[in-house]
Amino acid sequence: MTETLSQLRRIAQNPTLSFKQKEHALAVEAENMLPYVLLDAETRAALDARIICDMYEGNAPYKPRYVLPDYEVVLKNGSTHLELPKPETLDEAINTLQIAYHHVPSVTGMPVFIGHLDALLLPFCDGVSDDELYRKIKLFWRYIDRVLPDAFLHADIGPTDNRVARAILRADAELKQVAPNLTFLYDPEVSGEDILRLCTDNIIACSKPHIANHPIHREVFDEPGYAIVSCYNALPLRGGAASLARINLKKVAEASSGEADFLDVQLPRYVHLNARLMRARVDYLFRQSGFFDGNFLVEEGWIDRDRFTAMFGIFAMAEAVNHLQDLAGRPGRYGHDAAANELGHRISARLAELVEREPMEHVWRGVAMLHAQAGLSSDAGTTPGVRIPYGSEPDPVSHVQALLPHHKHYLSGVSEILTLDETVRSNPEAVFQLAKGALQLGFREFTANVTGNDLVRVTGFMIRLSDVKLYNAARGSRVNTTALGAEAAETVHILDRKPRVVGLELMAGSGV
Amino acid sequence: MSDGVAAVSKFLTWSVVDGPGNRFVLFLQGCNYHCVTCHNPHTIGVCSDCGACVAVCPSGALKKSGRKVVHDPGPCISCDSCLSACPTRANPMVRRMTVNDVLELLRRNAPFLNGLTVSGGEATLHLDFLIDLFTAIKAAPDLAHLTLFIDSNGNLPAEGWQRVLPVTDGVMLDIKAFDPERHRRLTGADNDLSLASARLLAEAGKLYELRFLMIPGETDSPEEISALSALAHELGPHTRLRLNAFQHHGVRGPAATWAPMPRAGVEAAAGVLQASGLAEVVLPSVWLP
Numbered sequence: 001m002t003e004t005l006s007q008l009r010r011i012a013q014n015p016t017l018s019f020k021q022k023e024h025a026l027a028v029e030a031e032n033m034l035p036y037v038l039l040d041a042e043t044r045a046a047l048d049a050r051i052i053c054d055m056y057e058g059n060a061p062y063k064p065r066y067v068l069p070d071y072e073v074v075l076k077n078g079s080t081h082l083e084l085p086k087p088e089t090l091d092e093a094i095n096t097l098q099i100a101y102h103h104v105p106s107v108t109g110m111p112v113f114i115g116h117l118d119a120l121l122l123p124f125c126d127g128v129s130d131d132e133l134y135r136k137i138k139l140f141w142r143y144i145d146r147v148l149p150d151a152f153l154h155a156d157i158g159p160t161d162n163r164v165a166r167a168i169l170r171a172d173a174e175l176k177q178v179a180p181n182l183t184f185l186y187d188p189e190v191s192g193e194d195i196l197r198l199c200t201d202n203i204i205a206c207s208k209p210h211i212a213n214h215p216i217h218r219e220v221f222d223e224p225g226y227a228i229v230s231c232y233n234a235l236p237l238r239g240g241a242a243s244l245a246r247i248n249l250k251k252v253a254e255a256s257s258g259e260a261d262f263l264d265v266q267l268p269r270y271v272h273l274n275a276r277l278m279r280a281r282v283d284y285l286f287r288q289s290g291f292f293d294g295n296f297l298v299e300e301g302w303i304d305r306d307r308f309t310a311m312f313g314i315f316a317m318a319e320a321v322n323h324l325q326d327l328a329g330r331p332g333r334y335g336h337d338a339a340a341n342e343l344g345h346r347i348s349a350r351l352a353e354l355v356e357r358e359p360m361e362h363v364w365r366g367v368a369m370l371h372a373q374a375g376l377s378s379d380a381g382t383t384p385g386v387r388i389p390y391g392s393e394p395d396p397v398s399h400v401q402a403l404l405p406h407h408k409h410y411l412s413g414v415s416e417i418l419t420l421d422e423t424v425r426s427n428p429e430a431v432f433q434l435a436k437g438a439l440q441l442g443f444r445e446f447t448a449n450v451t452g453n454d455l456v457r458v459t460g461f462m463i464r465l466s467d468v469k470l471y472n473a474a475r476g477s478r479v480n481t482t483a484l485g486a487e488a489a490e491t492v493h494i495l496d497r498k499p500r501v502v503g504l505e506l507m508a509g510s511g512v
Numbered sequence: 513m514s515d516g517v518a519a520v521s522k523f524l525t526w527s528v529v530d531g532p533g534n535r536f537v538l539f540l541q542g543c544n545y546h547c548v549t550c551h552n553p554h555t556i557g558v559c560s561d562c563g564a565c566v567a568v569c570p571s572g573a574l575k576k577s578g579r580k581v582v583h584d585p586g587p588c589i590s591c592d593s594c595l596s597a598c599p600t601r602a603n604p605m606v607r608r609m610t611v612n613d614v615l616e617l618l619r620r621n622a623p624f625l626n627g628l629t630v631s632g633g634e635a636t637l638h639l640d641f642l643i644d645l646f647t648a649i650k651a652a653p654d655l656a657h658l659t660l661f662i663d664s665n666g667n668l669p670a671e672g673w674q675r676v677l678p679v680t681d682g683v684m685l686d687i688k689a690f691d692p693e694r695h696r697r698l699t700g701a702d703n704d705l706s707l708a709s710a711r712l713l714a715e716a717g718k719l720y721e722l723r724f725l726m727i728p729g730e731t732d733s734p735e736e737i738s739a740l741s742a743l744a745h746e747l748g749p750h751t752r753l754r755l756n757a758f759q760h761h762g763v764r765g766p767a768a769t770w771a772p773m774p775r776a777g778v779e780a781a782a783g784v785l786q787a788s789g790l791a792e793v794v795l796p797s798v799w800l801p
């Protein structure tokens with residue numbers, strides 16, 4: 001108890017935390033003073049060894065991890081609980097949404113989903129000029145970024161090409177804010193290439209939006225559909241995800257004597273233990289926390305307790321494959337070698353099969369959904385999801401080709417980021433073609449970052465800017481190293497994340 | 513030398529700096545210029561199978577097999593030691609590829625591609641291969657959407673262009689220098705063919721881009737820039753002109769000690785060219801530190 005008290009005191013007196021952050025940290029500590037949800041000894045041991053991981057969601061899950069309200073409900077009916085009339089104008093609709101966001105719980109304390117904004121707002125746009133619409137969206141965007149500054153807060157637009165989606169894309173490229181995050185749901189039958197091109201131009205301007213493969217996602221979900229939220233999770237709309245627990249594939253590989261042992265013994269064992277962990281946490285949320293009882297979100301139909309899935313996460317595929325390659329004495333590395341890549345694809349297929357065999361009560365459709373999980377900031381020595389380790393990624397086309405066969409297995413999302421060097425800025429057509437190709441071949445989500453990448457292809461060959469710098473520096477006095485440093489800083493300047501806005505979900509202990 | 517086979521030093525499935533959109537780039541081995549400023553000097557020579565590179569390979573990827581030097585990509589660690597060891601600026605990792613090999617690679621990557629650019633070395637040294645390859649692509653319904661470009665130094669007579677242009681969509685042409693003496697000194701060859709090629713290609717509507725490498729103290733002089741301006745105007749004020757800046761990367765020999773081209777100098781030249789009424793002057797999209 002004294003240890004806990006001094007921890008609470010440390011938080012209360014910490015000069016670097018804001019009032020809000022203290023409040024949240026104290027709440028997390030308080031939750032964790034309660035005993036952990038009931039686990040059997042074997043599951044507990046796997047959790048303590050962090051072979052399976054609860055994302056530090058807290059000892060007593062009293063809110064779902066991700067909540068995806070159907071905001072159409074409040075826009076159509078208003079809210080008795082919030083004493084909101086049905087909105088009639090665009091201003092009223094935006095105002096209603098802004099109020100609604102404050103009542104949506106999630107793991108980060110901020111909503112991870114703020115709606116299919118174009119579909120929600122279009123009915124209010126009659127008689128609103130394009131210019132007026134754009135100005136209102138800009139104010140709305142500023143509000144979100146300043147009041148709900150979380151990089152995981154997510155808006156969806158598409159699949160149609162419409163005025164609101166265009167106004168949003170225009171404002172988003174102009175403001176270059178971290179929040180909200182944005183996904184365009186692309187359907188080649190409906191969207192048209194014009195808006196896809198707008199999206200890829202925006203990616204060059206601000207690394208947003210993400211482009212979701214709408215036909216592939218739509219197939220997975222029933223009415224009223226799905227949304228992409230947070231770090232590219234595809235989840236049931238009017239529900240969400242009750243919980244997320246994940247397996248560290250690297251540790252499972254390290255516990256294996258070889259590929260066969262991994263696939264036939266260890267992986268089934270840890271999938272089963274992770275499923276047990278998830279069941280215990282989901283059970284607590286549904287049967288003990290009282291979250292769904294007397295909750296106006298449920299009563300007014302914003303959410304439905306039957307539409308919460310459980311996300312079965314995995315990460316460190318790259319390290320697992322490379323370890324198994326080492327055990328087999330094969331030199332090929334994940335992301336580069338065809339045999340290593342195929343081993344990865346087999347592991348994903350096996351995971352999908354195993355997860356399908358673990359029934360789960362309370363959960364939408366009775367089984368968890370597989371997810372390639374993007375990682376926590378505390379993960380060291382592991383690569384998120386099924387990604388290729390940072391710094392060793394092949395060119396974007398080979399990259400997509402290497403990962404493509406994984407995508408069909410990760411029904412609740414696979415978080416993949418393609419890093420494009422700055423030369424694409426002068427050739428937007430290439431990004432468009434890359435996105436189109438990836439989506440056409442079945443990539444679930446297309447996400448690209450244009451960064452001040454160290455690795456740049458100048459002519460036929462890739463070079464590292466840092467190598468050039470070293471080389472120049474070694475040539476001695478004629479070159480002014482200070483000027484070099486300054487010039488390099490100028491070349492490699494992008495994506496300085498604003499400290500005011502953080503990726504809350506990356507922090508252990510369910511964030512701030 | 514075709515027989516439907518060419519010596520390929522490298523290929524890329526992703527290139528955004530070799531023409532419009534994402535391009536598959538095929539680098540063919542061998543060049544008829546010997547530019548002191550070449551940043552890929554190992555693409556210049558043709559391998560004589562002398563074997564000098566075999567001894568320096570740390571991974572056993574190079575072997576002498578009969579008279580031939582053979583490269584095994586499996587153990588190769590891409591250290592490039594063999595390239596520096598080669599006395600003739602050749603590359604033992606070059607592979608011989610048929611037109612069908614290339615078609616197969618294109619098919620595998622087609623959804624991601626806007627086109628194909630054949631570069632070098634000097635691509636037009638493999639003229640028969642180019643014609644065979646381009647004709648086959650144009651005839652294949654699943655590849656016909658690809659635009660076909662050649663990256664060339666222009667050292668090809670009109671008869672050569674006439675053979676390949678009907679199946680070519682665009683050419684990126686490098687002019688190395690305007691002063692004839694300077695051109696000889698920098699490249700080991702005369703520039704009259706290259707200048708004639710520029711005119712011929714523009715006339716045929718196939719000149720996608722004119723490229724000019726700025727080297728301090730050589731091609732950045734007011735005379736060179738005004739000659740460039742005059743040529744571009746003669747070809748038409750809408751000629752797309754790309755200025756490149758000389759850098760050391762990859763350069764071997766005396767030019768490795770030359771100063772790199774400063775950004776300010778390139779921008780000043782671009783200013784002059786734009787002021788003269790040229791519509792499209794393109795600068796390097798990334799500046800090396």
Ligand code: SF4
Pocket residue numbers: 558559560561562563564565566581597598599600601602603604
């Ligand atoms: S690549 Fe160069 S060193 Fe190697 S065998 Fe050929 S000519 Fe000789």
Ligand code: SF4
Pocket residue numbers: 568569570571572573574583587588589590591592593594595605
């Ligand atoms: S790059 Fe050349 S020297 Fe290096 S391992 Fe490969 S073949 Fe051998």
